[in-house]
Amino acid sequence: MKFLPVLPALTTLLLLALLSSCDKTSTDPKDPPGGQVDSIALYRSVFTDPARCASCHPSHYEEWQTSMHAYAMTDPVFLTLTEIGQQRSNNQLDQFCVKCHSPFATLLKEVPPGFDPTGLSTLAKAGISCDVCHLVKVPEIRRGESFSKFNLDGVRRASIADPEPNSFHESEFDHAYGFSDICSGCHDLLSPDRSRFLETTNTEWDDSPYVAMGVECQDCHMPAYRGTAAIGGPVRDNVHRHYFVGVDYPLVDFPGKAETIAAVGQLLENSVTLTVSAPGSVAAGDTFSVQVRIKNDRTGHDIPSGSIFERQMWVELIVRNALSGEVYFSSGLLDGNGDLRNHHSEEVVNGIVAEDSALALFNGIPRDDSGQETLFFWEAKSVQRNTIEAFKSAIIRYPLTAPGQPADLEAAVRLRFRSFPPYVFRAIGQEALLPELRIFDMASALQTITVN
Numbered sequence: 001m002k003f004l005p006v007l008p009a010l011t012t013l014l015l016l017a018l019l020s021s022c023d024k025t026s027t028d029p030k031d032p033p034g035g036q037v038d039s040i041a042l043y044r045s046v047f048t049d050p051a052r053c054a055s056c057h058p059s060h061y062e063e064w065q066t067s068m069h070a071y072a073m074t075d076p077v078f079l080t081l082t083e084i085g086q087q088r089s090n091n092q093l094d095q096f097c098v099k100c101h102s103p104f105a106t107l108l109k110e111v112p113p114g115f116d117p118t119g120l121s122t123l124a125k126a127g128i129s130c131d132v133c134h135l136v137k138v139p140e141i142r143r144g145e146s147f148s149k150f151n152l153d154g155v156r157r158a159s160i161a162d163p164e165p166n167s168f169h170e171s172e173f174d175h176a177y178g179f180s181d182i183c184s185g186c187h188d189l190l191s192p193d194r195s196r197f198l199e200t201t202n203t204e205w206d207d208s209p210y211v212a213m214g215v216e217c218q219d220c221h222m223p224a225y226r227g228t229a230a231i232g233g234p235v236r237d238n239v240h241r242h243y244f245v246g247v248d249y250p251l252v253d254f255p256g257k258a259e260t261i262a263a264v265g266q267l268l269e270n271s272v273t274l275t276v277s278a279p280g281s282v283a284a285g286d287t288f289s290v291q292v293r294i295k296n297d298r299t300g301h302d303i304p305s306g307s308i309f310e311r312q313m314w315v316e317l318i319v320r321n322a323l324s325g326e327v328y329f330s331s332g333l334l335d336g337n338g339d340l341r342n343h344h345s346e347e348v349v350n351g352i353v354a355e356d357s358a359l360a361l362f363n364g365i366p367r368d369d370s371g372q373e374t375l376f377f378w379e380a381k382s383v384q385r386n387t388i389e390a391f392k393s394a395i396i397r398y399p400l401t402a403p404g405q406p407a408d409l410e411a412a413v414r415l416r417f418r419s420f421p422p423y424v425f426r427a428i429g430q431e432a433l434l435p436e437l438r439i440f441d442m443a444s445a446l447q448t449i450t451v452n
């Protein structure tokens with residue numbers, strides 16, 4: 001599904017005229033004079049704490065509460081990077097980060113540069129709260145620019161065609177909630193100067209065969225189940241989970257943390273198919289190769305996707321003597337600091353361990369004006385994408401030389417994933433979070449090679 005193209009100028013003008021006359025039903029900048037104070041008071045009277053929804057929608061609340069949407073404004077990495085961003089830009093970034101991670105915090109003017117995250121209202125802290133999604137003015141959604149226009153009439157919309165009435169809010173069916181475009185305000189990310197998209201999950205999906213297959217974001221990230229959508233409501237076949245599981249999990253105490261970690265592990269085990277091929281036997285001293293193929297056959301977009309600057313998906317290959325355990329070849333191992341052995345490893349830079357020249361790493365590399373890699377993705381002028389598109393494969397060949405004597409070799413392969421590498425945490429002064437980092441094994445395989 002695509003949203004309607006931008007309306008012709010004349011209609012837009014007419015529409016704006018109409019909107020400005022229909023008192024206080026929108027968050028348009030054209031709202032009546034009297035200014036910001038009134039608007040903020042109005043926002044506060046309409047935008048509601050998720051806890052209020054919990055009284056009638058307990059399942060939706062309990063699930064959402066564990067999600068990265070609820071975590072978006074608590075996320076210590078987010079808060080640290082936002083602060084670094086303001087410092088590096090002389091506060092020019094302003095609302096750039098928060099407008100997506102907590103659209104209401106921006107509208108309520110709670111987050112000037114240098115804001116104190118402990119002093120925020122419950123609503124601002126709730127990040128991407130229920131009302132962010134259920135009050136958004138769908139036709140005003142702009143790809144990569146978050147949500148900024150909301151319905152202030154308090155009508156909550158989603159995809160129940162015949163909602164039962166209730167004492168708290170009016171309900172209305174909007175078919176857009178069943179489609180990926182509703183996510184595109186945030187899951188594509190337009191750079192601060194609006195010149196390029198730096199994160200492109202929605203675009204990757206748009207360009208994938210999933211569109212023709214009718215498989216939307218919701219089908220994988222909000223699976224349907226049979227149950228009630230509200231206390232006392234009818235049993236329906238099509239109620240949707242609100243866990244929004246991806247690859248991230250909370251790094252601080254947070255509701256459902258252990259369950260989220262388990263769910264991430266399960267999703268990652270069901271993302272791709274790994275196949276390894278190697279000759280069954282080779283002659284002593286001969287060259288041969290181990291081939292690893294990763295097919296992205298179950299992910300609705302590239303893998304990794306979104307925040308690819310921090311993500312690491314990589315291949316670990318260890319070829320050893322099956323009997324003695326002696327290692328003949330390895331790639332994808334970590335250094336003493338837990339980093340992969342590339343140019344980001346302090347031990348490689350200091351000559352303590354050798355560089356892993358065969359490393360197969362999937363991620364994204366942001367580059368600045370001069371083509372240099374930067375740690376700060378929002379400053380990127382270009383992005384080098386080392387990702388695998390939906391239904392495409394990556395093939396990695398490791399050329400090897402067999403030992404000079406007969407032996408039984410074992411080639412052990414693991415496809416591994418983590419959401420952050422340790423060097424990033426060290427660079428931003430978040431060493432305290434290092435023990436929270438986890439590596440997930442997505443798939444593994446073992447091949448034996450007889451050397452005659």
Ligand code: HEC
Binds near residue numbers: 064134177219242
């Ligand atoms: C990131 C956006 C987002 C957030 C945050 C969100 N929802 Fe939803 N919600 C949706 C979408 C999208 C649907 C429809 C899914 C579909 O039809 O495929 C939906 C559906 C619903 C429905 C209709 C029944 C159903 O499950 O389909 C209810 C009720 C609901 N949400 C309540 C809530 C409550 C309460 C919260 C907060 C605790 C919340 N939502 C947070 C996006 C969101």
Ligand code: HEC
Binds near residue numbers: 048
């Ligand atoms: C007093 C109880 C009550 C409260 C409080 C409440 N809701 Fe509802 N809501 C309902 C009922 C009942 C339905 C209809 C369920 C059905 O027909 O299956 C509903 C339906 C919805 C729908 C689906 C609309 C549609 O047609 O698809 C959304 C979205 C929703 N609520 C969001 C929220 C949000 C967000 C909050 C908190 C800001 C909230 N609700 C608070 C009772 C409530």
Ligand code: HEC
Binds near residue numbers: 218
């Ligand atoms: C208003 C902005 C916004 C909207 C709209 C939005 N998201 Fe998100 N989403 C985010 C942010 C921000 C995060 C990450 C928060 C963090 O980790 O700090 C996130 C995280 C996620 C994650 C977890 C990613 C991970 O790595 O674990 C999934 C999955 C997800 N969103 C799916 C969806 C889907 C599906 C929709 C549409 C129904 C949607 N989102 C709509 C902003 C949004």
Ligand code: HEC
Binds near residue numbers: 218
């Ligand atoms: C066919 C199922 C499927 C569909 C459709 C799908 N996803 Fe995903 N998504 C996955 C899987 C599997 C993962 C975990 C692997 C990965 O990181 O890419 C994932 C991961 C993610 C992540 C975390 C990515 C990362 O590497 O940091 C986000 C964010 C996300 N999805 C959002 C979306 C959005 C938005 C849409 C719609 C435009 C969508 N997904 C469509 C299956 C799907």
Ligand code: HEC
Binds near residue numbers: 098185190247
């Ligand atoms: C257009 C909306 C948008 C903007 C603007 C935005 N983010 Fe995000 N952010 C997201 C989404 C969506 C995700 C989840 C993507 C994923 O998991 O792949 C996310 C995830 C994150 C995460 C957690 C995951 C990770 O690995 O990094 C951090 C930290 C983060 N963003 C920091 C920032 C900072 C700092 C800024 C400002 C410089 C910013 N974001 C601006 C939408 C946005």
